Amino acid sequence: MVVSASGPxxxxxxxxxxxxxxxxxxxxxxxxxxxxxTVVCDHCHSILDAQDPRLTIVQKFKxxxxxxxxxxxLGTRGTIRGTIYEVVGFQRRTIHVDGIPYSWHExxxxxxxxxxxxxxxxxxxxxxTSILRSLPAVNDNVNPATVTYLGQTYRLFQTTKAGxxxxxxxxxxxxxVGEAADVSDYISPPRVISSERTGKEITWSMGxxxxxxxxxKAFGLEGxxxxxxxVYENQPSPLSADTTALWLAFxxxxxxxxxxxxxxxxxxxxxxxxxxxxxxxTKVRGEASFVTDVFQLKGHTSDLELTTTSDVNNNWIYLNxxxxxxxxxxxxxxxxxxxxxxxxxxDGSWTEGSHTDSVAIPSVPPGNxxxxxxxxSDFGHGTxxxxxxxxxxxxxxxxxxxxxxALLVPAGFITWRSMNFEHLRxxxxxxxxxxxxxxxxxxxxxxxxxxxxxGSNS
Amino acid sequence: xxxPTANCPNCGAKIVFRWSSSVxxxxxxxxxILVRTDIDLKKVGQVADLPPxxxxxxxxxxxxxxxxxxxxxxxxxxxxxxxxWNEWHLVMxxxxxxxxxxxxxxxxxxxxxxxxxxxxxxxxxxxxxxxxSESYTVATITKxxxxxxxxxxxxxxxxxxxxxxxxxxxTNGKFATVDYSDExxxxxxxxxxxxxxxxFKNLRAFEGWS
Numbered sequence: 001m002v003v004s005a006s007g008p009x010x011x012x013x014x015x016x017x018x019x020x021x022x023x024x025x026x027x028x029x030x031x032x033x034x035x036x037x038t039v040v041c042d043h044c045h046s047i048l049d050a051q052d053p054r055l056t057i058v059q060k061f062k063x064x065x066x067x068x069x070x071x072x073x074l075g076t077r078g079t080i081r082g083t084i085y086e087v088v089g090f091q092r093r094t095i096h097v098d099g100i101p102y103s104w105h106e107x108x109x110x111x112x113x114x115x116x117x118x119x120x121x122x123x124x125x126x127x128x129t130s131i132l133r134s135l136p137a138v139n140d141n142v143n144p145a146t147v148t149y150l151g152q153t154y155r156l157f158q159t160t161k162a163g164x165x166x167x168x169x170x171x172x173x174x175x176x177v178g179e180a181a182d183v184s185d186y187i188s189p190p191r192v193i194s195s196e197r198t199g200k201e202i203t204w205s206m207g208x209x210x211x212x213x214x215x216x217k218a219f220g221l222e223g224x225x226x227x228x229x230x231v232y233e234n235q236p237s238p239l240s241a242d243t244t245a246l247w248l249a250f251x252x253x254x255x256x257x258x259x260x261x262x263x264x265x266x267x268x269x270x271x272x273x274x275x276x277x278x279x280x281x282t283k284v285r286g287e288a289s290f291v292t293d294v295f296q297l298k299g300h301t302s303d304l305e306l307t308t309t310s311d312v313n314n315n316w317i318y319l320n321x322x323x324x325x326x327x328x329x330x331x332x333x334x335x336x337x338x339x340x341x342x343x344x345x346x347d348g349s350w351t352e353g354s355h356t357d358s359v360a361i362p363s364v365p366p367g368n369x370x371x372x373x374x375x376x377s378d379f380g381h382g383t384x385x386x387x388x389x390x391x392x393x394x395x396x397x398x399x400x401x402x403x404x405x406a407l408l409v410p411a412g413f414i415t416w417r418s419m420n421f422e423h424l425r426x427x428x429x430x431x432x433x434x435x436x437x438x439x440x441x442x443x444x445x446x447x448x449x450x451x452x453x454x455g456s457n458s
Numbered sequence: 459x460x461x462p463t464a465n466c467p468n469c470g471a472k473i474v475f476r477w478s479s480s481v482x483x484x485x486x487x488x489x490x491i492l493v494r495t496d497i498d499l500k501k502v503g504q505v506a507d508l509p510p511x512x513x514x515x516x517x518x519x520x521x522x523x524x525x526x527x528x529x530x531x532x533x534x535x536x537x538x539x540x541x542x543w544n545e546w547h548l549v550m551x552x553x554x555x556x557x558x559x560x561x562x563x564x565x566x567x568x569x570x571x572x573x574x575x576x577x578x579x580x581x582x583x584x585x586x587x588x589x590x591s592e593s594y595t596v597a598t599i600t601k602x603x604x605x606x607x608x609x610x611x612x613x614x615x616x617x618x619x620x621x622x623x624x625x626x627x628x629t630n631g632k633f634a635t636v637d638y639s640d641e642x643x644x645x646x647x648x649x650x651x652x653x654x655x656x657x658f659k660n661l662r663a664f665e666g667w668s
Binding site (some may be wrong): 034035112134135174202 | 509510511512514539540541542556561562563582583584594599627628629630631632633650653661662663664665666667
């Protein structure tokens with residue numbers, strides 16, 4: 001039987017400890033109470049055994065005091081996923097690719113109830129990382145290899161040897177400068193699962209991509225975060241990475257558009273409101289302009305389609321039109337040309353132009369209208385006959401085409417951008433597509449993963 | 459229900475048992491390790507100063523696991539190369555469970571007797587074992603050093619030195635530990651748990667963290 005819990009003598013409240021470095025005497029603060037395994041003296045860069053009350057020196061390393069700028073100073077507190085964490089440690093880790101070192105930074109975060117958590121930063125790209133409490137299932141039978149975790153599949157991005165090159169503050173494991181681990185990153189943006197192997201033991205961690213702006217907000221930092229450079233391995237595509245959804249939406253809109261068009265087609269009046277037959281004698285000099293009879297546009301505001309048909313034969317006629325509202329005097333000016341040429345050459349017969357020309361004048365309100373017409377052509381080419389017809393409320397296939405284009409262009413552009421983004425991402429991978437010309441191109445560090453945990457030997 | 463009570467055979471202080479099945483306890487005042495016999499309490503040892511430890515859990519911390527309320531009534535403290543960790547003895551309505559807290563990583567396990575277990579020498583990192591149709595992979599082999607006990611335990615546990623633990627994980631968040639403290643290894647099966655899921659009450663306070 002459990003009896004009620006009225007605690008015995010309280011174990012006391014853990015306090016932040018202030019100690020002195022045995023190497024140089026500088027003050028050492030233990031922010032993670034007794035959870036730190038290693039603490040580093042900021043002043044003389046002695047790495048100290050934090051579990052030893054005398055803080056025995058386990059290693060010393062050389063570094064300029066300000067060698068690495070901490071974007072988030074030690075001791076800063078911020079809120080991550082609703083929990084307050086304090087920055088207690090900082091390290092730089094380095095990989096070498098073709099002899100060139102590439103480095104990134106890891107911040108150790110601590111909460112006395114929730115434990116440790118990590119932030120990593122490379123070129124302005126941040127990851128919020130924690131240790132996994134379940135093993136990912138590895139599948140080596142595919143290339144690149146994958147791991148499955150909580151139903152999600154992650155693809156191997158790259159494997160590197162990551163060394164510790166600078167440390168400061170507290171670490172929940174035995175950190176040493178110069179030690180290296182084999183790190184493999186498996187990605188499923190915005191997440192990355194990393195395995196870190198030291199000796200036989202493997203520690204798994206999961207990072208989630210975070211924007212610098214969110215980090216600045218979480219920790220109340222001043223100024224602006226450094227600009228993110230390039231595309232990072234698990235950076236989510238700023239455009240929907242899932243272009244399938246985009247194209248499904250496109251098909252949906254297309255169907256809606258077709259339905260709308262069919263609707264317009266069947267409900268449009270397509271009503272002829274004017275017809276006139278004229279001839280233009282090109283031998284007559286002087287003003288050829290005239291006005292037509294008045295015609296009425298009834299019903300609602302709609303488009304007016306004006307068609308000019310002419311018997312031009314290796315000739316042209318140019319018409320200056322004005323559609324004038326008799327009641328208001330409002331005029332719509334437009335110019336049209338009808339030309340038709342044909343002939344015969346070494347390639348056979350050819351034609352150019354057409355006997356008809358149509359133009360749609362959008363949004364013409366109802367009222368009484370007439371046309372002012374002024375024909376032009378070359379002098380002395382005989383008489384040109386032409387007719388003018390006007391129809392109101394005509395469905396315009398070109399509007400449909402424009403709407404289609406308006407849908408297609410952004411979808412195509414986003415798809416192109418997205419493919420381009422994925423191309424840039426994978427160009428940095430050990431598994432870059434052969435076409436990238438950078439087949440062995442891991443020229444940047446992995447997402448860290450920091451790893452330790454109960455029993456990881458150092 | 460009356461709590462079983464007795465007096466410390468060393469200093470005479472009153473000893474109150476929170477759980478009627480406890481076999482061992484530690485006197486809060488003189489830190490004598492006391493074992494229950496049929497008639498009284500016998501002092502078997504003495505707890506030296508415990509190492510500094512900042513587990514947020516303490517004797518009397520309550521919580522809920524799998525909809526069952528528990529209370530922490532004792533612990534064993536071990537030291538290893540990453541500091542110290544605690545095995546908190548939890549009592550639920552029908553028995554004992556263990557809450558391991560290593561640097562605020564929490565695992566709840568229950569003793570699982572009667573399974574076939576490898577010897578300490580046989581286990582290697584990466585090796586797989588199947589218990590109760592769950593496949594476990596050896597993740598770490600820890601050489602630990604016994605550092606002390608506090609409160610009530612369901613067995614005698616005091617005269618220990620170096621102890622080997624083999625920790626195993628599954629791909630479903632399940633966790634297993636083989637404890638080689640005694641001649642016969644003991645298997646514990648359970649799972650990793652999130653701090654928030656245990657709905658703790660009566661935790662320790664930390665200066666500067668309210």
